[in-house]
Amino acid sequence: MAIKANIKKDDRVEVISGKNRGKVGRVKKLVADKKRLRVIVENVNLITRHTKPGPNSPGGKLEKEAPLDISNVALLCPKCHERTRVAHTFVPVVGSGKPRKVRVCKKCSEQIDEK
Template structure:
């Protein structure tokens, strides 16, 4: 399985495209086509026609479109900059009290460990 540097609930910055410079939280990772859905970024307005058949009212629907994963950069929650990420093995205490070694991402700028997205400790 491919390992992405970006995980769900990470804060990312858009590096290319019309929303360049915008920051948002990753809502979803579309592994199949290397795309990410970022909250409030790459919004498009869909004009839909009413469809009486499906009882859908027409109108404008705003929705996020996925971005290519290479067009977003991870923001470090410690130094709040878009940074390069490295991997490091750290010791982590599990629920059972045993220490185990896990692979963790770290910020190459401030050297702090970047958490695993939405997972709370």
């Protein structure tokens, strides 16, 4: 069964629990595990890897983002900049018979997804 997520790549999110609480960043990637969905947020939850010098690298410290559980982040509305939950609505698509499903901010009712 596919896991439903109301957060997508390039969304701005705020971390709402854990040691990174309060940090804000852009979603770089969604990582789907067996049961869980996690997100990699730009410059949040950095872990340091120490690498040994080798033929192709000078070695040293390498920082990279570790994934966060999706339940630990909240979407930030690009319109009202509030932490929000999303509703869905359908908008008609010109030239197509099918309406398109878009996300809507529950706080300001603005459409989150671009047309």
